[in-house]
Amino acid sequence: MNTEQTPNTGAAPPIGGILETAVYVDDLALASAFYERLLGIAPMLKQERLHAFPIAPKEVLLLFPRALSKDDSLTSFGVVPGHATTGPSHFAFRIDEKNYESWRSWLGDLGIPLTGEVNWPQGGRSLYFEDIDGNVLEVATPGLWANYRTE
Numbered sequence: 001m002n003t004e005q006t007p008n009t010g011a012a013p014p015i016g017g018i019l020e021t022a023v024y025v026d027d028l029a030l031a032s033a034f035y036e037r038l039l040g041i042a043p044m045l046k047q048e049r050l051h052a053f054p055i056a057p058k059e060v061l062l063l064f065p066r067a068l069s070k071d072d073s074l075t076s077f078g079v080v081p082g083h084a085t086t087g088p089s090h091f092a093f094r095i096d097e098k099n100y101e102s103w104r105s106w107l108g109d110l111g112i113p114l115t116g117e118v119n120w121p122q123g124g125r126s127l128y129f130e131d132i133d134g135n136v137l138e139v140a141t142p143g144l145w146a147n148y149r150t151e
Helices: 028-039 097-109
Strands: 020-025 051-056 059-065 073-075 078-080 090-094 114-119 125-130 136-140
Touching: 020 028, 028 051, 028 059, 097 125
Parallel strands: 020 059, 090 136
Antiparallel strands: 051 059, 073 078, 114 125, 125 136
């Protein structure tokens, strides 16, 4: 058996993207209903400790109840370490520029007020709003970051 390790070349192994974004909520059922309305999709998984929404290919939004996620979760597959946040968090959804005004209208139709709007110097635009737990959500067009540009 070969016990030699591959030498460290100083470069990190490649990452394929961010698979999961976790949001911690006070009332899982209420928060899940908010995100179902906002996104127009149902969770692909509903459990006592989490609801999982399919956002895009290979991307998942996870809702965790704060009260149940602080402790380790022992499953038949292994241990999931406890994790949680206190206070509001932030994440952003990628949107096409052509859908920016549609998102503004959609949020208005849902009665969700905008808490901010930014026209970034690099060319991107963002709409900010909050979920029912005060987490700050954003929809952002290409141009916000150097690695988030239109092709």
